[in-house]
Amino acid sequence: MNLSKSDIIIVAVASVALWWVAYIIICGIETIQLLSTVNCAAFLFTPSFTIADHSNNRRYSETDRLRNYVGLHTPIYRVLNHAQKFILDNRISRDFDIHMNRGQEKWIYREGVLNISLDRGYSEVKIGARRIFAVSEWTRMIYHIDVNGVWHETEYDQNYDMSDVIAQVTECLEVIAEHYSAEKYRAIDKEKAKLEWYCYGADNLGVVNDKWQRATIKLWHKQDSKKSVKWTKYWGRETLDGSKQYKTTTGEHPSAYLVNIGGVEYWVPHSICSRTTELHNGRQARHDGSLSFLGHAMTIQELDLPVWWLEKNVGVDWSDNVEPIGHPEFLKRFKKQRRWFKR
DSSP: OOOOHHHHHHHHHHHHHHHHHHHHHHHHHHHHHHHHHTTOHHHHHSOOOOOOOOSSSOSOOTTSOGGGTGGGGHHHHHHHHHHHHHHHHTTOGGGSEEEOOSTTEEEEEETTTEEEEEETTEEEEEETTEEEEEEETTTTEEEEEOTTOOEEEEEOOTTOOOHHHHHHHHHHHHHHHHTOOHHHHHHHHHHHHTTSOEEEEEESOOOOOSSSOEEEEEEEEEEEOSOEEEEEEEEEEEOTTSOEEEEEEEEEEESEEEEEETTEEEEEEGGGOBOEEEOGGGOEEEOOSSSOSSOOOSSOEEEEEEHHHHHHHTOTTGGGSOOOOOHHHHHHHOOOOOOOOOO
16 A cells, blocks of 8 residues: 555654653653642642631530530640740730630630631631631531642541641741731830829838848738728829829728747738739739738748848747648647627
8 A cells, every 4th residue: 555745744743743642641640640749739730728617507505515525626726725835935915816714715816817716626727818727516527728738638536737737827926926016015005004093192001111131931820910001092094085083092901910930920010021923924923012911711821021020030040940830730729719698
């Protein structure tokens, strides 16, 4: 069979075309296989933007038993705890609405930027307009979009790897911390302080002496003195229209306390006492002395006393004689006065 020159050209072109099509198909298959091994195929061809909102149709409420849903909270707690620690360490809490002590309802929220929430079995993480993580209490499934846009849908597992979610949240928190403005909040506080009551004077209210060397002593509080000291505070503030408002408050405190230090009872004047309380991050708050320094609880309490008073009353070696007695022994020494009733 004799082929013309034009037929030979057509056959050659068709063969080359078929070869190129086959080559392209093979390269495409190999490329997809290669990308799937690095978990990027879905990102290139079917990227996922956000997870549907599952919070509208809820299964559990306040009346349901905790055992029905608390097991679903384990993964989101890792994100909440990490975010809370980051916010506290970087001192940017004023940029957020944080509720971490609300039973089975907790969240860390900044409007339009970040939302990490937990609510009776349902949990989600939302960055901007994207919901990147959610746990449905109906299906008990975990829905997760990783940093590459790959969709993961998995049956619930308490040991689910949250490192990708935490990494995305951390990146968002770092941007917020970078743009945090302490000056803005100082200006807000300064304006707000004008509208708050401030004390500009007081009668019969002493000031804690900061020059005395003090020691924190553990002791038992037996009773207050019958004599008390009444005081008056004078307050003022500025209103929104620029006018001034004034008021006075009154109160009283015991003049002295009967305490047991190292098994010996002493009367301690209120005027020489002091007490400090340690707050978060090492800060300290000092009792202003307007109320009693000691409560009426049958427990060991602490009081900051001047060293000169301890040396004068307990002895020069006072540090060896201030160990508090035990509770049973204190109860034996606590004698209540008898009450005689006429019949």
